[in-house]
Amino acid sequence: MTRLCFFGNSHVAALRSGWMEHPGAWPSLSAQFVGAHKGLLLETENKNGTLTPTTRNASDAFAKLGGGTGVDLAAFDAFVIAGCQVALSRVTTLYRDLRWPDLPSLHTSENLAEMTAVLGSQAAALATLTYTLNARLGLQFLRHLREMTDKPIYLTSQPRASAALRSMKDPNTASHRAILRAGDAAAVSDLFETAAARITADFGGIFLPQPADTIEDHILTAKPFMTGAKRLTEHMDAAQPKEDLRHGNAAYGAKVISQLAARL
Amino acid sequence: MRLAGCALQDAEPQPRTMPDEIAHEFGYGLYSGRYGNIYTARQMAELLTEIADGDPDPALVWENRGRYRDALRPTVEPSGLGTIDEVLFHRGYHLARLSQMLQQTDVFIFTLGLTEAWQDRPTGRTLPLCPGVAGGKFDAGRHNLHVFTHREVLADLATIYQTLRRFNPAMELILTVSPVPLTATATGNHVMLASTHAKATLRSAVGDFVTATPGTDYIPSYEVITQAGCGGPWFAPNLREVSPKGVERVMDMVLTAHDLLPPDDATHSRPSDDGEDDAHCDEILLESFAQ
Numbered sequence: 001m002t003r004l005c006f007f008g009n010s011h012v013a014a015l016r017s018g019w020m021e022h023p024g025a026w027p028s029l030s031a032q033f034v035g036a037h038k039g040l041l042l043e044t045e046n047k048n049g050t051l052t053p054t055t056r057n058a059s060d061a062f063a064k065l066g067g068g069t070g071v072d073l074a075a076f077d078a079f080v081i082a083g084c085q086v087a088l089s090r091v092t093t094l095y096r097d098l099r100w101p102d103l104p105s106l107h108t109s110e111n112l113a114e115m116t117a118v119l120g121s122q123a124a125a126l127a128t129l130t131y132t133l134n135a136r137l138g139l140q141f142l143r144h145l146r147e148m149t150d151k152p153i154y155l156t157s158q159p160r161a162s163a164a165l166r167s168m169k170d171p172n173t174a175s176h177r178a179i180l181r182a183g184d185a186a187a188v189s190d191l192f193e194t195a196a197a198r199i200t201a202d203f204g205g206i207f208l209p210q211p212a213d214t215i216e217d218h219i220l221t222a223k224p225f226m227t228g229a230k231r232l233t234e235h236m237d238a239a240q241p242k243e244d245l246r247h248g249n250a251a252y253g254a255k256v257i258s259q260l261a262a263r264l
Numbered sequence: 265m266r267l268a269g270c271a272l273q274d275a276e277p278q279p280r281t282m283p284d285e286i287a288h289e290f291g292y293g294l295y296s297g298r299y300g301n302i303y304t305a306r307q308m309a310e311l312l313t314e315i316a317d318g319d320p321d322p323a324l325v326w327e328n329r330g331r332y333r334d335a336l337r338p339t340v341e342p343s344g345l346g347t348i349d350e351v352l353f354h355r356g357y358h359l360a361r362l363s364q365m366l367q368q369t370d371v372f373i374f375t376l377g378l379t380e381a382w383q384d385r386p387t388g389r390t391l392p393l394c395p396g397v398a399g400g401k402f403d404a405g406r407h408n409l410h411v412f413t414h415r416e417v418l419a420d421l422a423t424i425y426q427t428l429r430r431f432n433p434a435m436e437l438i439l440t441v442s443p444v445p446l447t448a449t450a451t452g453n454h455v456m457l458a459s460t461h462a463k464a465t466l467r468s469a470v471g472d473f474v475t476a477t478p479g480t481d482y483i484p485s486y487e488v489i490t491q492a493g494c495g496g497p498w499f500a501p502n503l504r505e506v507s508p509k510g511v512e513r514v515m516d517m518v519l520t521a522h523d524l525l526p527p528d529d530a531t532h533s534r535p536s537d538d539g540e541d542d543a544h545c546d547e548i549l550l551e552s553f554a555q
Binding site: 121 | 277280281282290292341342
């Protein structure tokens with residue numbers, strides 16, 4: 001039996017839902033899910049081997065969302081950090097004003113100098129993305145946790161945005177549509193996976209890419225894995241708003257757990 | 265100048281999500297394009313000619329341990345690039361963006377720093393750094409040291425001006441001479457003699473050129489920083505970097521002279537960063553080689 005502790009922000013809800021909705025699906029695993037919104041996972045310290053909240057808000061979150069009064073680190077064989085702002089959308093934001101040579105659209109453009117975005121090297125894009133990810137909660141918490149334990153720590157990103165955005169017109173997801181139109185989605189996905197794996201390894205973690213069968217066109221999550229996602233609440237009884245494009249559902253969570261089980 | 269409302273051109277602007285420290289490593293945000301450093305009038309003249317008429321030359325790509333660098337700006341990619349074609353691809357883009365920018369430029373400001381440079385005999389191009397310092401390999405049969413004379417600098421300034429006016433016939437040229445002394449010389453002279461010689465040559469050539477050429481001007485930053493009569497010298501304790509106070513005095517002078525500062529702000533311009541730009545000067549690389 002491998003004892004797992006899952007940490008995360010709102011995205012840990014998908015994994016918790018998946019676990020709850022598929023009892024017995026992973027007989028070799030036991031799991032505890034510890035959620036905390038915003039940066040509350042960082043408001044903790046190692047007190048005699050127990051990850052203990054140091055603020056009232058963190059204590060409240062732990063008490064309501066699976067952490068109790070603290071997490072006994074010795075009680076687990078491995079840890080998983082879910083979501084926590086490690087998202088492919090960091091690349092889609094970068095794409096707004098930087099292009100790098102791996103993007104196929106660059107090589108079909110008739111006049112690169114006319115592009116609004118600037119051409120940079122692959123290394124510049126990777127360095128920028130790595131720097132950006134480094135500041136995200138997932139990597140910060142990985143470093144924090146790594147100081148407290150030498151057991152394996154897995155990091156799984158937020159799901160890619162829902163494929164539902166294809167038919168939307170809102171400016172927040174315009175970069176996704178531009179990337180798809182340009183035929184650059186595979187290269188965008190590659191850059192994210194490379195940067196996330198590299199920086200996770202730099203801090204002693206193991207990056208778990210999004211399960212391939214949940215991905216659509218490289219940068220989207222297929223709708224069956226997003227529809228009906230739950231919010232991270234004490235009783236997991238509230239749904240994400242209908243317009244939510246960022247959170248996975250129980251089916252998504254189950255895929256991630258299965259992928260993890262195969263890696264252990 | 266940005267704070268004063270000048271519309272500074274930038275052919276290759278720093279992407280918004282790129283942090284400053286990475287941007288500077290990759291040559292963004294320092295000048296009006298990712299030039300690397302341009303120290304000599306000849307280098308600038310050749311670059312402008314390349315922008316106007318040339319194509320990237322594969323002979324000017326340096327290889328070191330499987331990585332490739334643009335010999336004309338070897339420091340803008342800290343780890344080099346993967347192939348010769350990639351270097352040429354980036355250089356082609358660099359030239360095209362600079363061409364666009366120059367066509368929209370009203371005033372071009374250029375600071376002359378050095379008179380000595382290494383040249384590449386087969387291509388005839390002037391290099392910003394000695395091969396081997398930041399890529400490439402020195403080959404005495406291929407690379408030669410050249411110390412530009414007053415006459416050569418004057419001719420190069422004329423080429424610069426004429427070429428700029430091919431992009432915009434009304435473009436004006438403002439020149440300055442860098443007060444930063446040389447930290448090394450390949451001439452065999454003492455570095456202080458070489459430094460004085462270089463600065464005297466540049467200052468004299470710029471003076472003669474501006475006097476004789478309408479549509480040009482000179483910003484006396486060299487004098488403000490180096491001369492006691494201007495309250496200087498305004499150097500940092502290492503006697504090389506210009507102090508923030510010195511930069512502030514120069515900018516006050518420039519902005520006031522060009523009516524770019526409201527009178528109330530004339531004595532309150534923002535202090536510059538202390539030597540941040542200098543960390544990107546190629547001469548630091550040379551220093552490390554001298555150790």
